[in-house]
Amino acid sequence: MTNLNxxxxxxxxxxxxxxxxGQSVKGLVMDKETASIVSMVYAQSEILQKEVFLFERIxxxxxxxxxxxxxxxxxxxxxxxxxxxxxxxxxxxxGSYFIYFTNFVELNDIKSIAEADEYECVRVIQEFxxxxxxxxxxxxxxxxxxxxxxxxLWNDQLLRRTAQGLVSLLLSLRKKSATIRYQQxxxxxxxxxxxxxxxxxxxxxxxxxxxxxxxxxxxxxVDRREDAITPLLNQxxxxxxxxxxxxxKNNRVNLSQVPGITKELExxxxxxxxxxxxADNLYSNFGEIATNIKRLxxxxxxxxxxxxxxxxxxxMKSFVESYPQFKKLSGTVSKHVTIVxxxxxxxxxxxxxxxxxxxxxxxxxxxxxxxVQKIKQLIQNDKIRDEDIxxxxxxxxxxxxxxxxxxxxALLRETLKCRQLSEKYIQFIQAILNYGGRKFRQADLxxxxxxxxxxxxxxxxxxxxxxxxxxxxxxxxxxxxQLLRGKLKDNLYPSVGSKDRIQSNNYYTTSQQTQFxxxxxxxxxxxxxxIPSEIIVYVVxxxxxxxxxxxxxxxxxxxxxxxxGSYIHNFASFVDEVxxxxxxxxxxxxxxxxxx
Amino acid sequence: xxxxxxxxxxxxxxxxxxxxMSTMEMLHVHFQDVHMKQSSSTVKGLLSFAKQKIKxxxxxxxxxxxxxxxxxxxxxxxxxxxxxxKQQQHSPNGYICSHNEEFKKFRKTxxxxxxxxxxxxxxxxxxxxxxxxxxxxxxxxxxxxxxxQRIVDWLDDSKVSLCPSxxxxxxxxxxxxxxxxxxxxxxxxxxxxxxxxxxxxxxxxNTSSSGLLNKSTxxxxxxxxxxSLTSVTSTAGVDGSNLNLKEGGNHEEYLRxxxxxxxxxxxxxxxxxxxxxxxDEVLIRYEKIIEAQSELEKIHPxxxxxxxxxxxxxxxxxxxxxxxxxxxxxxxxxxxxxxxxYISKLGESCPNIDENDTSSQIRYSALCRNIRMYAIHLLQNxxxxxxxxxxxxxxxxxx
Numbered sequence: 004m005t006n007l008n009x010x011x012x013x014x015x016x017x018x019x020x021x022x023x024x025g026q027s028v029k030g031l032v033m034d035k036e037t038a039s040i041v042s043m044v045y046a047q048s049e050i051l052q053k054e055v056f057l058f059e060r061i062x063x064x065x066x067x068x069x070x071x072x073x074x075x076x077x078x079x080x081x082x083x084x085x086x087x088x089x090x091x092x093x094x095x096x097x098g099s100y101f102i103y104f105t106n107f108v109e110l111n112d113i114k115s116i117a118e119a120d121e122y123e124c125v126r127v128i129q130e131f132x133x134x135x136x137x138x139x140x141x142x143x144x145x146x147x148x149x150x151x152x153x154x155x156l157w158n159d160q161l162l163r164r165t166a167q168g169l170v171s172l173l174l175s176l177r178k179k180s181a182t183i184r185y186q187q188x189x190x191x192x193x194x195x196x197x198x199x200x201x202x203x204x205x206x207x208x209x210x211x212x213x214x215x216x217x218x219x220x221x222x223x224x225v226d227r228r229e230d231a232i233t234p235l236l237n238q239x240x241x242x243x244x245x246x247x248x249x250x251x252k253n254n255r256v257n258l259s260q261v262p263g264i265t266k267e268l269e270x271x272x273x274x275x276x277x278x279x280x281x282a283d284n285l286y287s288n289f290g291e292i293a294t295n296i297k298r299l300x301x302x303x304x305x306x307x308x309x310x311x312x313x314x315x316x317x318x319m320k321s322f323v324e325s326y327p328q329f330k331k332l333s334g335t336v337s338k339h340v341t342i343v344x345x346x347x348x349x350x351x352x353x354x355x356x357x358x359x360x361x362x363x364x365x366x367x368x369x370x371x372x373x374x375v376q377k378i379k380q381l382i383q384n385d386k387i388r389d390e391d392i393x394x395x396x397x398x399x400x401x402x403x404x405x406x407x408x409x410x411x412x413a414l415l416r417e418t419l420k421c422r423q424l425s426e427k428y429i430q431f432i433q434a435i436l437n438y439g440g441r442k443f444r445q446a447d448l449x450x451x452x453x454x455x456x457x458x459x460x461x462x463x464x465x466x467x468x469x470x471x472x473x474x475x476x477x478x479x480x481x482x483x484x485q486l487l488r489g490k491l492k493d494n495l496y497p498s499v500g501s502k503d504r505i506q507s508n509n510y511y512t513t514s515q516q517t518q519f520x521x522x523x524x525x526x527x528x529x530x531x532x533x534i535p536s537e538i539i540v541y542v543v544x545x546x547x548x549x550x551x552x553x554x555x556x557x558x559x560x561x562x563x564x565x566x567x568g569s570y571i572h573n574f575a576s577f578v579d580e581v582x583x584x585x586x587x588x589x590x591x592x593x594x595x596x597x598x599x
Numbered sequence: 600x601x602x603x604x605x606x607x608x609x610x611x612x613x614x615x616x617x618x619x620m621s622t623m624e625m626l627h628v629h630f631q632d633v634h635m636k637q638s639s640s641t642v643k644g645l646l647s648f649a650k651q652k653i654k655x656x657x658x659x660x661x662x663x664x665x666x667x668x669x670x671x672x673x674x675x676x677x678x679x680x681x682x683x684x685k686q687q688q689h690s691p692n693g694y695i696c697s698h699n700e701e702f703k704k705f706r707k708t709x710x711x712x713x714x715x716x717x718x719x720x721x722x723x724x725x726x727x728x729x730x731x732x733x734x735x736x737x738x739x740x741x742x743x744x745x746x747x748q749r750i751v752d753w754l755d756d757s758k759v760s761l762c763p764s765x766x767x768x769x770x771x772x773x774x775x776x777x778x779x780x781x782x783x784x785x786x787x788x789x790x791x792x793x794x795x796x797x798x799x800x801x802x803x804x805n806t807s808s809s810g811l812l813n814k815s816t817x818x819x820x821x822x823x824x825x826x827s828l829t830s831v832t833s834t835a836g837v838d839g840s841n842l843n844l845k846e847g848g849n850h851e852e853y854l855r856x857x858x859x860x861x862x863x864x865x866x867x868x869x870x871x872x873x874x875x876x877x878x879d880e881v882l883i884r885y886e887k888i889i890e891a892q893s894e895l896e897k898i899h900p901x902x903x904x905x906x907x908x909x910x911x912x913x914x915x916x917x918x919x920x921x922x923x924x925x926x927x928x929x930x931x932x933x934x935x936x937x938x939x940x941y942i943s944k945l946g947e948s949c950p951n952i953d954e955n956d957t958s959s960q961i962r963y964s965a966l967c968r969n970i971r972m973y974a975i976h977l978l979q980n981x982x983x984x985x986x987x988x989x990x991x992x993x994x995x996x997x998x
Contacts, residue, residue, distance in 0.1 A: 174694040
């Protein structure tokens, strides 16, 4: 069974666009967002091969025209873009235009464009649903750095953009219908789910999802607030680690801060589709990467040595033949060696091993007094960065929110005694409980709430941990496992339009319970379970590379899951996201300690 | 509570108490400590026993790794037409929605309406600017006016007290005039003056008289500038316009028209110029590259086949054939290389682009640079796979 691949889906559209424009000198006209979309799945050198020689933005004002060139316009259907397109057509810079919108476009807009096309340049106007950024085959994002607004409400424009992104994801994977399940406790998730369902129904004439259809997609919409700990943890797999410590934006890594960096390595592109070493090591942990890179270096040195011994014509010939690969290899090697070198330098100076072990123990074990001691130690340690102390304090606050001896205030006081925490971090600590604390979240993040979870935790402890830095398992994985086994409770994660469901032999149902409330029977059907053909996850508020790693592992074992979110967070961007949701108004006081 | 018979339950269910344990290890542990009588009642004993059990379970699992590797596959449904389409697309193609039909309809309606207006004006224009002897010229104003009024109905000017384009009132200093093409009343300031030569160009863009107009804009092979719209007319006063061509001592005939007629005619002019644009030099050269490339594609495989057969001692082909093809191949390489070099030089010098128009220059240079990169890449790919031409000795040795 072919696996879902969002990168292939986007590439399909772009290939089609370029083919349709035919044999001529082509120019690609994009807007800011579609430029990211294209650059993530296509390298410039590859596009150049297809005779696309110009890359422009629609919003840059008119220049001299180059008629006899073909323009391939790939735009989001926003008002600004339509206006810009109308202006462009009235004074065309190109000879012919092939217009592709990434989402549904209204009839009036088509009319305005048609009326502006005085020179009859437009040959084609179509909708190609590539409205999201594809990062890995199972991972997508909408590049919205901050989703929340004050009081955790939806901004209209962002809601619209998100719904559009999800619809286009479904259509690009050739899914017209889906069961949409959302997190009941999150208002934002609910609104998004309903919006998505309405859009699908309205645009494509599909009534309630045809439950008997064998390929049944499940869309799961959850809120980041349900699991605020995953973005707070330090990571040890290659992709995740680079993002946490240095930062990856649109597959680009800015290395200008690395001491002794050469000019050409100041900004590098890390794209698994074009970089074999990276593709193999995306999910390897730090130890494995070090071994692999050593191996790569040895391989490279061998090749280099053989290159320098050119003695005969045949040698020269084989040199020339293998030169391009050699050049590419040397580029890759220097890039990865630099990055891994920088990562290990940072691990050393920030004492990350010790820190990360503490983080993981804090989240996965239950030794309260021990952990408080450890944190106090680390606060005193100068090598540890302020932001890492903030991480620890937030993790502690979330973990021991209702603990009898909650020491969050004490820890914070100690920190302020020996460090100058920026205002932003102090506000963040105050905001994190409001964001992801017990009051909001339903999930049992620390396995303390029911006997099953406690036992599970117990077993894990007994087994002994093979990697103390990877103990944590993000909530999303547990949710998905529950969903697959039909155990994701309907009252916590209902589906949109679950009232009208019909039974068929494709299901297996779990127990039906009838509850009586005040004499009236309320039929409570627990998860009418349909075997999904794939699962598409969207997290309002962003995801992390750690979660992507877990989904990747599940997919390797036969799952068909696509994960995505509004943004891919690291600690820094997560702070901004949380603060956008609103800081509770506790002025000088720290937060009240909740007592059971 | 025990479930009813109708329910089907799956998973690791304890046979005794029917509680669901999610995994194998948990089931074992649960079963051991709940349902089996243990001799050791201490917690420690229980723990160590549990540990042993788990280890043994893990060992079991370690020997059958394959079973673990696809544990999630069971939870997903398989598409029914899977086997038949195995050979087909590897990845599903996304949906596409086309709006071409509606677009063309909208555009056509607009165009039809516009061309109706334009044609109407052009017909009148033709009659008004005819150079036949019988038609009175501006040298004979009275006759001229009568002639013009015969073609177009002039509006009764007593009804109009304000100029429709600038809304200023008519009076002693501002006199009423009539647009020759639609008969409306305009003041002198708002009048546009259309030279007869331009009018003739608009009516018939392909005749040689239009050579007059071409002088100022096209000069062999240049880029068109549609954003510095050359105006078809000049405003009040017949000097200082782009297209004011005073041919010798002959003064041009002008036609007074209003702004709206001017806009319609301007559009017509722009459309004509748009269609007639000449190809930029870059593109002409690029076409040469494409020609050379397609020739390479044709010859190269033949060449490789011939060389192969020569080196393996076959006598199907002669060395001369290989040599001939090799010469052609190298000449293609030469063409591609030199043309692309020339293009990249063009990109640096940016001819025909305004000095101040830096954005256009950047764009033009980027285009040329990219074409050069494309050519280099093409050459690299081909030259790697081109085999060296065998010499006579090689051929002899092979036979």
